[in-house]
Amino acid sequence: MRQSNLLYDMWSLSPNTYSVATKRNKIMKYKLQLLSIGLVLATIMGFGGTGFAQEQESPQARDDRMAWWREARFGMFIHWGLFSVAGGVWDGQKALPVVCSSCWLQMRLAVPADEYTALTQKFTGEHFDPTFIARLAKDAGMKYVVPIAKHHEGFCLFDSKLTDYKITNTPAKRDWIRETLDAVRAEGLHAGIYYSLLDWHHPDYPAYMRNDPKVAARPRQWDDYIRYMHEQVAELMTRYGKIDVFWPDYSTKEMSGEKWGATGLVAMIRRHQPQIIINNRLARQSETSRNPAWGMDFKTPEQHIPPTGFPGQDWETCETLNHEWGYSHFDHDWKTPTELIHQLIDTVSKGGNYLLNIGPKPDGSVPQSTIDTLHAIGGWMKVNGESIYGTTANPFPNGVPWGRCTCKHLSDGNARLYFHIFQWPWQSRIRIPSLENEVAAVWLLSDPSHPKLPFSRDPEGGTVVKLPTAEVNDYATVVAVDLRGQVHIGKTAQAASGPxxxxxxxxxxxxxxxxxxxxxxxxxxxxxxxxxxxxxxxxxxxxxxxxxxxxxxxxxxxxxxxxxxxxxxxxxxxxxxxxxxxxxxxxxxxxxxxxxxxxxxxxxxxxxxxxxxxxxxxxxxxxxxxxxxxxxxxxxxxxxxxxxxxxxxxxxxxxxxxxxxxxxxxxxxxxxxxxxxxxxxxxxxxxxxxxxxxxxxxxxxxxxxxxxxxxxxxxxxxxxxx
Missing domain, CATH: 2.60.120.560 (Exo-inulinase; domain 1)
Structure with a gap:
């Protein structure tokens, strides 16, 4: 019990103890106290540094912890912040290129920190409706939501006790994270949190990542920033209920792993949230397999679906509706529902999860184009969600030429394949690569009565399925195939010929x-x-x-x-x-x-x-x-x-x-x-x-x-x- 109290004391200092923006003169007063607490924790728990000995998690325990996430397959990312007010434009200048022009505006246009903070007075959020957003995610078929708690700009969308640079000090005067997570849980969805490891506002974050020339030469205390960052994460882990996913972002060659105090940070997170799932961004991609104490529950390709996924590993791609994460005044190049549904299917067919981002407007409302697109995706998911949720990767080495395939292992020991048809085939026939299994039944997932589709086996062991004359779904038609036993691929399934x-x-x-x-x-x-x-x-x-x-x-x-x-x-x-x-x-x-x-x-x-x-x-x-x-x-x-x-x-x-x-x-x-x-x-x-x-x-x-x-x-x- 005493250990727990010590840990809580360390991570919950009052605002009078540590307020980065206005009360740095009080820090030194507490350094010896913090050092003593840290030494006690290091002695009792092995907390902090590389010497932490984390209890080895068994494969079954890991599978149990990851089970809901692997079942979900589809989630919502939400980017909202001061960058939404600017919308990718500062003093009439666009922060090009379009990709990330909103979130990275402060860096790209070298906006001084004291000028950038003026955006707080325009951050009203008067039309922010967390219940609407949570229901929008649920209606789209999403199973978890990951909102931004703090992005690289350093502005906090939660009521942190460690800084004045936060949403509760703006005209919005609301704790966005608390309201959003409460609404998400009320809809039966899993709740995650994104938190940027970078901070362009904090006075102790490295000068080479800042844009304010007035402070570029001032000495910086990296340990003070790490303490601040760890304490803010602790606030999120201890004051906002059960957190299912933690999404730290991101690491570079200079800033990676123990530079962030990753071992101690993850140990603290897991003490407060034992079942939490943590991404791999506390370290660079090349280092993510080196230290399991850094989280590393899933890989995170961004705006990219790897050609083969990551076989044998959990992964999630995050994608945008246009080119931008945050709201943009000029990027109206929206992806179509067809493109996004195909991306979702493609990701899941390679064993990954699909985290689709929305960027609310400065007032907190959701752009109508976003609403319309998510409703369209939701309509497809209501009919075909079975082919996404709880499925595993395509088992065929060369896939299929006309779409994608996902697989589900049924409780009776049999398997079911879902073939997503992206291009309606000539003569309304598809050929499934050779299987050693007996095919028990074939039907269209969209037809609730499940009438059987005629099929036959060809000399090479492939299964030829006769489809309706016209395309059934404008986005992707799904054909379900039940097999006797688990999937066994035939030898000719790997053959490929022709240009x-x-x-x-x-x-x-x-x-x-x-x-x-x-x-x-x-x-x-x-x-x-x-x-x-x-x-x-x-x-x-x-x-x-x-x-x-x-x-x-x-x-x-x-x-x-x-x-x-x-x-x-x-x-x-x-x-x-x-x-x-x-x-x-x-x-x-x-x-x-x-x-x-x-x-x-x-x-x-x-x-x-x-x-x-x-x-x-x-x-x-x-x-x-x-x-x-x-x-x-x-x-x-x-x-x-x-x-x-x-x-x-x-x-x-x-x-x-x-x-x-x-x-x-x-x-x-x-x-x-x-x-x-x-x-x-x-x-x-x-x-x-x-x-x-x-x-x-x-x-x-x-x-x-x-x-x-x-x-x-x-x-x-x-x-x-x-």
């Missing part, structure tokens, strides 16, 4: 708001898996890969003040094979300084791009082709006049003129061919000198700043042949 298409498709409204999206239908036909990288300011490129076991690396590098380049690594798909890369090249202006390029690179030589074959597309319409030979950076050069003569018509590069460019690679002959609108250009040297190495990488660059973008790659398609 593989990897498609990059963009559509755009204006050059500076270009949105790049994958062509979902073609990706699905190609058994695609989607990864993502950002290209340009406010531009997103979705890269699809064609097989589930492919390792995809998308790298991102700044090439100039605003220009970006992206390298798509398709080593597994293109190595040793012929392929064709096509793109519609759109010329948005006539600025000769604008340019774009496509390069084929090898992994040979001291640098990976030491001998590329490159096509340089200039804003004036000229095209330069290089085979990468030393001393010959350009082997062929074509002017607009020459191109027009070859095409038999003028080659125009004015606004929105576009042409089909195709690059063909013959692996065996080590030759490249280049076409514009079906006309092959006479290259001086078609041989690519890779020193015997295969093409392993494809590199795209779209240069110039966004406002003057001249070259846009549209409808990019990579077709890999046999």
């Amino acid at each position: 593989e298409k990897i498609v990059f498709r963009d559509t755009f409204d204006t050059p500076d708001t270009m949105k790049v999206n994958a062509d979902i239908d073609l990706i699905r036909q190609a058994r695609g898996k989607v990864a993502s990288a950002y290209v340009g300011v406010g531009k997103t490129l979705l890269v699809s890969t064609s097989r589930q076991n492919t390792i995809v690396a998308n790298s991102l590098k700044r090439v100039g003040p605003a220009a970006m380049e992206v390298e798509a690594d398709f080593a597994e798909q293109i190595a040793g094979k012929n392929f064709s890369l096509s793109a519609d090249i759109k010329y948005l202006g006539t600025n000769p300084k604008g340019w774009g390029s496509i390069s084929l690179l090898s992994d040979k030589g001291p640098e990976r791009d030491s001998s590329p074959m490159s096509i340089l597309l200039k804003g004036d319409g000229s095209v330069a082709v290089s085979s990468g030979r030393a001393g010959e950076p350009v082997t062929s050069l074509f002017s607009p006049a020459q191109l027009g003569k070859m095409l038999g018509r003028p080659f125009a590069v004015g606004a929105f003129h576009n042409y089909k460019y195709v690059v063909q690679w013959d692996e065996k002959k080590n030759l490249v061919s280049f076409f514009i609108d079906g006309v092959e250009l006479p290259l001086k040297d078609k041989t690519v000198n890779f020193g015997g190495a295969s093409v392993r990488h494809i590199h795209f660059i779209n240069a110039k700043d966004v406002a003057d973008t001249d070259i846009v790659f549209d409808n990019l398609t990579l077709t890999v042949g046999p």
Whole structure:
């Protein structure tokens, strides 16, 4: 009992004891007292530092603790704070790029802390309705809710006793966390808390992460910040009821693990909340397996669904409804219900959870577009939620070409497969890869009477199911298949044949708001898996890969003040094979300084791009082709006049003129061919000198700043042949 009292005393100092913003002069008075308490705790409990010996959790105990989370599969993230008031704009300037422009505004635009705090007087929250939000989450089929308690800006949305920088000191005068968690629990949902480890407001947080030049040179006491951060987490763990998920965010190379006092922090959290689930962000991804005392219950890819998930591990992807976490005054590029439902299914089919974010307005109300989208998702979940909740990953090594699959292990020892059809198949038939099991029944999940669908087995052991003539659901139709016994995959289920298409498709409204999206239908036909990288300011490129076991690396590098380049690594798909890369090249202006390029690179030589074959597309319409030979950076050069003569018509590069460019690679002959609108250009040297190495990488660059973008790659398609 005494140990518990000591722990509570340490983590619940009164506001007169420790108020960072206004009462730093009182800290030293208590340092000896805090040190004594800490030493007693360290002696009695092994608390703090790396010497903590946490009792080993048995696999069964872990499974029991994680059971509800694995059953839930779908949750709501809520980003609300002072950043919602600014909405990604400060003094008329947008905090670009669009992604994270709201939450990261203070950092990106270097807003001094004393100026940023003025937002507190505009933070009214008069239309915040926690019950409405909780019911909105429940209606969407979500099973848990994770609201922001404090984001990187340092503003607390709970009534912390350790700072004056909090919601109860704003015109809102409400404890948002308390009200939200109470409403969430009242709806039968699980309650989580997000808490940023960063703090751009705290005077002892490192100066290099702050934007206030007035305090940049002031000495800082890191131990004081860590104490403050630990005490705030303790407030959340002791004053807000049962917490099911703790979502700390995030770690860097400099700030990770014991730099945060992670062992002691997690030990304290688990003492107060023994059944809590903690993410892996108290350490960098590369360190998350090193110390189980740092939490590490689940991995957290962000705005990204890994091609194969993390087999054998718990994980959760967090995604946004547009490009932004918090409310934005200018980002109205909302994802459709179809996109989001497909993301949910894709995530669960790879064994993960899907945490979908909403960003309330400054007044606390939820944007109508968000409400409409969540209602649409909820409508689909009410019919098909069985195929999401409590399911496990797709058991087929290569998936299915027309959708996704989830699996449920039934209490009677049998298994049920759920096939989510994204693209209605030709002749209304689907083929399920070969199974050694007997198929007991097949039916549409949307039909409450469950009439059986006709099916037959083909010579390779696959199951061919006859579907209704018309698509049953606009988002995704679910076919349920009952098996005798647990799933046993047939040997031919891993077979794959025919060309593989990897498609990059963009559509755009204006050059500076270009949105790049994958062509979902073609990706699905190609058994695609989607990864993502950002290209340009406010531009997103979705890269699809064609097989589930492919390792995809998308790298991102700044090439100039605003220009970006992206390298798509398709080593597994293109190595040793012929392929064709096509793109519609759109010329948005006539600025000769604008340019774009496509390069084929090898992994040979001291640098990976030491001998590329490159096509340089200039804003004036000229095209330069290089085979990468030393001393010959350009082997062929074509002017607009020459191109027009070859095409038999003028080659125009004015606004929105576009042409089909195709690059063909013959692996065996080590030759490249280049076409514009079906006309092959006479290259001086078609041989690519890779020193015997295969093409392993494809590199795209779209240069110039966004406002003057001249070259846009549209409808990019990579077709890999046999």
